[in-house]
Amino acid sequence: MRINFHGAAHTVTGSQHLLEINGKKLLLDCGLYQGRRNESYERNLNFKYPPNSADAVILSHAHIDHSGNLPNLVKQGYDNAIYATRATADLATAMLADSGHIQESDAEFINKKRAKSGEPPIEPLYTQADAKIATQYLVGKDYEESFEPIPGVIAQFHEAGHILGSASVSLDIEEGGRKFRLWFSGDIGRYKLPLLRDPILPTRADYMIMECTYGNKRHHDPSQAFNEFQDVVKRTIERGGKLIVPAFAVGRTQELVYNLNEMMYRNSVPRVPVYVDSPLAVNATDIFKRHLECFDAETAKFVAESRHPALDFKGLTYIRSVDESKALNERKDPMIIISASGMAETGRVVHHIRNNIENPRNTICIVSWQAPYTLGRRLADREKEVRMFGETYKVKCEVETIGGLSGHAGQDLLVQYASGVKDSVKKIFLVHGEEKQAEALTGLLKEKGMRNIYYPDLHSFDDI
Numbered sequence: 001m002r003i004n005f006h007g008a009a010h011t012v013t014g015s016q017h018l019l020e021i022n023g024k025k026l027l028l029d030c031g032l033y034q035g036r037r038n039e040s041y042e043r044n045l046n047f048k049y050p051p052n053s054a055d056a057v058i059l060s061h062a063h064i065d066h067s068g069n070l071p072n073l074v075k076q077g078y079d080n081a082i083y084a085t086r087a088t089a090d091l092a093t094a095m096l097a098d099s100g101h102i103q104e105s106d107a108e109f110i111n112k113k114r115a116k117s118g119e120p121p122i123e124p125l126y127t128q129a130d131a132k133i134a135t136q137y138l139v140g141k142d143y144e145e146s147f148e149p150i151p152g153v154i155a156q157f158h159e160a161g162h163i164l165g166s167a168s169v170s171l172d173i174e175e176g177g178r179k180f181r182l183w184f185s186g187d188i189g190r191y192k193l194p195l196l197r198d199p200i201l202p203t204r205a206d207y208m209i210m211e212c213t214y215g216n217k218r219h220h221d222p223s224q225a226f227n228e229f230q231d232v233v234k235r236t237i238e239r240g241g242k243l244i245v246p247a248f249a250v251g252r253t254q255e256l257v258y259n260l261n262e263m264m265y266r267n268s269v270p271r272v273p274v275y276v277d278s279p280l281a282v283n284a285t286d287i288f289k290r291h292l293e294c295f296d297a298e299t300a301k302f303v304a305e306s307r308h309p310a311l312d313f314k315g316l317t318y319i320r321s322v323d324e325s326k327a328l329n330e331r332k333d334p335m336i337i338i339s340a341s342g343m344a345e346t347g348r349v350v351h352h353i354r355n356n357i358e359n360p361r362n363t364i365c366i367v368s369w370q371a372p373y374t375l376g377r378r379l380a381d382r383e384k385e386v387r388m389f390g391e392t393y394k395v396k397c398e399v400e401t402i403g404g405l406s407g408h409a410g411q412d413l414l415v416q417y418a419s420g421v422k423d424s425v426k427k428i429f430l431v432h433g434e435e436k437q438a439e440a441l442t443g444l445l446k447e448k449g450m451r452n453i454y455y456p457d458l459h460s461f462d463d464i
């Protein structure tokens with residue numbers, strides 16, 4: 001077997017790992033790389049292998065940095081199955097359509113500015129039509145259901161606890177007269193988060209591809225992050241400002257709304273309108289309700305009774321139309337706007353930031369890890385000026401970061417996760433993390449007596 005690391009290597013985004021087994025090719029994830037706009041476009045557009053040479057794809061979950069380049073893969077010739085959990089298949093259908101719409105809308109907006117300066121137009125990375133074609137290849141599977149994506153490989157999905165439908169993947173492989181197990185972590189969730197079940201930890205693997213996003217950082221207890229977020233909400237509202245929260249439309253948005261509902265129910269913060277300005281988040285509501293198998297017992301009961309606290313409460317409005325979204329920028333009253341994308345690179349949230357960033361009463365709250373060179377990272381790094389749509393804006397509003405709200409496992413859980421296969425694992429490949437995170441986690445795992453831990457370069461490979 002050969003593992004080719006074509007994404008999420010020395011970075012967090014663009015998950016894409018190509019396995020060559022028994023003369024066949026199996027792709028784990030096919031996500032969008034997010035970073036400098038020009039570099040991202042070129043990297044996402046061009047594959048390092050012929051897309052039609054892949055024999056199957058296994059998708060760990062629906063986040064765009066794991067699923068978002070599937071339309072390009074299909075557009076360039078891939079025409080085989082894309083395996084995912086049933087919830088992921090439903091979410092990916094909605095999320096890829098939304099991503100295609102965002103690609104088209106952003107290209108249209110940028111092209112208006114390019115036309116004024118005599119520059120040629122750019123093409124969207126892919127369209128809604130491309131996304132619709134790609135999702136026709138999705139094949140839903142249950143958690144713990146065995147299936148054979150390519151000859152000699154038996155796969156299963158296991159609960160990852162990261163977002164709805166997220167999974168780690170075990171591959172039991174028979175090749176060249178030997179049998180072994182590869183475990184792909186996908187994105188690892190956390191314990192005690194609202195809504196979802198806890199992640200299942202591996203107990204046996206010969207080889208493991210594992211994320212290390214927070215390999216150098218322990219997370220606060222979720223209750224501490226809740227209190228930090230509550231403080232940000234309270235002081236922003238009390239000074240009459242707007243709170244703008246870039247958030248992934250699926251997963252993080254629902255957790256934030258859940259927390260806001262609890263704050264307002266307890267009168268811990270003043271009641272103000274809460275807007276979820278993401279068509280995808282609206283569509284995700286019905287998908288959440290269809291997949292009770294992904295929730296913990298308490299949340300499943302809420303959903304069954306149609307009173308899910310993260311999806312419906314007084315004062316919460318889901319924005320569908322562009323006109324409704326634009327109208328929020330004309331208003332001056334205190335409010336909370338949660339909008340995609342989570343790294344503030346595309347979509348409606350960029351317009352909300354652009355319209356509110358120079359008002360000191362307002363707050364932009366960063367609630368997840370931000371890839372280098374994204375607008376979200378520049379804000380999190382407290383840059384004094386940022387560029388959006390070709391124009392420069394001074395950062396006069398308050399900027400806060402709440403790290404403990406992350407849906408990714410912190411350092412302690414990552415160590416626990418890897419330790420589960422300590423007695424069997426021959427090699428661990430750390431992906432989906434920057435160098436300092438990988439180095440810190442590697443050091444801790446070596447202290448536990450684990451060896452052969454690798455941090456592969458982009459487009460490198462390893463023969464097993």
